[in-house]
Structures are given as C-alpha cells and as structure tokens.
Amino acid sequence: MTIQLSxxxxxxxxxxxxxxxxxxxxxxxxxxxxxxxxxxxxxxxxLAGAPYEIAWSSFATGQEVLEAMAAGAVDVTTTGDxxxxxxxxxxxxxxxVQAQRAEDVAGASGVLVPKxxxxxxxxxxxxxxxxxxxxxxxxxxxxxALAKAGLTPADVDWAFLSPAEGKAALGAGAVDGWAxxxxxxxxxxxxxxxxxxxxxxxxxxxxxxxxxxxxxIAERRSLLKDYxxxxxxxxxxxxxxxxxxxxxxxxxxxxxxxxxxxxxDRQHWRPAPLDADFVAYQSGLAATFRNAGSLAADRPVHQAxxxx
Numbered sequence: 414m415t416i417q418l419s420x421x422x423x424x425x426x427x428x429x430x431x432x433x434x435x436x437x438x439x440x441x442x443x444x445x446x447x448x449x450x451x452x453x454x455x456x457x458x459x460l461a462g463a464p465y466e467i468a469w470s471s472f473a474t475g476q477e478v479l480e481a482m483a484a485g486a487v488d489v490t491t492t493g494d495x496x497x498x499x500x501x502x503x504x505x506x507x508x509x510v511q512a513q514r515a516e517d518v519a520g521a522s523g524v525l526v527p528k529x530x531x532x533x534x535x536x537x538x539x540x541x542x543x544x545x546x547x548x549x550x551x552x553x554x555x556x557x558a559l560a561k562a563g564l565t566p567a568d569v570d571w572a573f574l575s576p577a578e579g580k581a582a583l584g585a586g587a588v589d590g591w592a593x594x595x596x597x598x599x600x601x602x603x604x605x606x607x608x609x610x611x612x613x614x615x616x617x618x619x620x621x622x623x624x625x626x627x628x629x630i631a632e633r634r635s636l637l638k639d640y641x642x643x644x645x646x647x648x649x650x651x652x653x654x655x656x657x658x659x660x661x662x663x664x665x666x667x668x669x670x671x672x673x674x675x676x677x678d679r680q681h682w683r684p685a686p687l688d689a690d691f692v693a694y695q696s697g698l699a700a701t702f703r704n705a706g707s708l709a710a711d712r713p714v715h716q717a718x719x720x721x
Contacts, residue, residue: 453662473576488629502703533610534611542588596672599675
C-alpha cells in the first residue's frame with residue numbers, strides 16, 4: 414500500500430507529535446503529602462528524563478489524597494499504611510503497588526503531651542482526650558498503645574482532628590495528647606513545650622506505601638512502573654546524602670533546618686517486599702481498626718497489594 418503525504422500533512426507532523434506528548438497518557442498525576450517525598454524526588458534529580466509530565470497536587474493528610482484518588486483526581490501517591498488500609502477497607506478502588514520501610518527508631522512517631530503532663534506511657538492514656546486524624550498512623554498508634562496497656566478504645570476521649578488542628582488543640586490545652594509523625598512531630602518536639610508521652614517505638618512499624626488508583630494501574634501501568642523506580646532511587650539518594658536532603662527540605666518547605674534534619678534522620682526508607690510477613694502485619698492493622706469499631710467492611714487484605 415502506498416501512502417500519499419501532502420505538504421500540509423508533512424508540515425503539520427511536528428504539531429501532531431507535540432500534541433501526542435501532551436496527551437493525557439503522558440501525564441502522571443501525583444498527590445504529595447506534607448513531608449520530604451516530593452522534595453527528595455526533585456532535589457535528587459531522579460525525575461530528569463522522565464517520559465511523562467508530572468502534575469503535582471498537595472494534601473495535608475493521607476485520607477485527603479486517597480479521597481481525591483478515589484474521585485479520579487490523582488493517579489499515585491505516597492502515604493502511610495494506616496491511611497491506605499482505612500481507605501481500602503472503605504471500598505476505594507485503589508491498590509498499594511510498592512512499600513518502603515524505615516528502621517524502627519525512638520521519636521519517629523508518638524503521642525505528644527505537655528511537659529507537665531501525667532502521661533508517661535500507654536497506661537496513662539486512660540480517661541485522657543487524645544487528638545488524632547481518623548484512620549491515620551496516629552489513630553493506629555493510639556489503638557496499639559491502648560491494647561498494650563490492656564485498655565480499650567472506650568477508655569479515651571477521641572478528638573478526630575487534622576494535624577494542624579491537633580497541634581493547635583494541644584497548645585491551647587483543649588486535648589491531653591496529640592498522636593503524630595514526621596514532620597509534625599519534629600517541629601513540635603524541637604520548638605514547642607511538649608514531650609513524648611508515648612513513643613511509637615515497639616508499637617508500630619514505619620511503612621510508606623506507594624498507592625495507585627485501579628484506573629491508573631489499568632491505563633498508565635508503564636508510567637507507574639517508571640515512577641516507582643524513581644521513588645526508590647530518590648529514597649536511596651536521601652539515605653546517601655542526608656545533609657543535602659535536609660537542606661533541600663528546609664528550603665522547599667520553609668521548615669527550620671533542625672526540623673528538616675530530625676525528619677530525614679529518622680526516615681531512612683528502603684524497599685520492603687509485599688510478602689507474607691508484610692500482609693500479616695497489614696491484616697493486623699485492619700483488624701485493629703475493625704475491632705475498635707472504626708471499620709465495618711472486611712475486604713480481603715491480601716487483595717489490596719499488587720506488584721507492577
């Protein structure tokens with residue numbers, strides 16, 4: 414077959430190619446939470462040469478970005494496992510496609526209290542008002558702390574607040590404790606009159622999940638696979654260059670340098686396999702929320718994860 418190309422067709426080819434490059438299939442919509450992930454992706458240079466455009470959007474919590482993903486506004490994000498499992502069990506069409514784990518260290522997460530507080534361990538939470546974002550890592554941490562002390566969710570007065578609201582409530586004396594994680598925990602411990610009333614060390618594991626919508630997995634699988642490798646490369650770069658990563662975090666977020674260093678020093682993310690041990694831990698996480706009455710659904714946890 415002979416194809417006849419007119420002069421108009423030939424001259425229009427560059428415009429056609431440019432349009433193809435700008436097509437929706439060549440755009441990956443990434444939801445970024447407050448923290449170092451976007452900063453390290455950009456500061457490390459690993460995004461250079463990506464065969465697609467990244468459209469960033471920012472969110473304060475995992476619940477918010479996963480709601481946006483379920484609404485079709487975000488293709489992929491990085492968030493905590495508690496937020497993911499809460500959203501997955503609620504029926505969201507999402508899957509975790511990659512996991513990273515940081516070593517368990519003191520001060521990586523916990524319940525912050527005023528320095529004069531009587532809370533010095535999990536057992537002291539009884540009868541106290543504790544601020545957490547619903548379905549968050551902080552929520553899960555408090556549930557685990559209560560279980561360790563032989564207490565139940567009914568033994569505390571829950572205040573379901575965003576991180577910013579929780580910080581403000583603690584400062585105003587409206588709550589007795591605030592369960593949080595980096596970078597919020599760093600800023601509070603270093604610059605507010607608070608201390609750790611309950612340390613997350615030994616209560617929870619530190620996982621980050623790369624989560625994608627089922628639609629993105631179906632329609633942008635090759636883009637996702639490429640992006641996930643760049644996330645791993647960015648984490649490795651941060652582990653090798655913590656001082657540079659902390660400086661970049663301070664510059665891009667406006668956080669004080671000591672807060673940036675605290676955050677980076679306690680989050681050395683490394684690849685974590687989606688294996689039986691991982692699934693068992695995630696199953697326990699979902700069961701903890703379910704037993705607390707926070708989740709009604711019982712979706713099979715092993716179906717929440719897929720390797721691309």
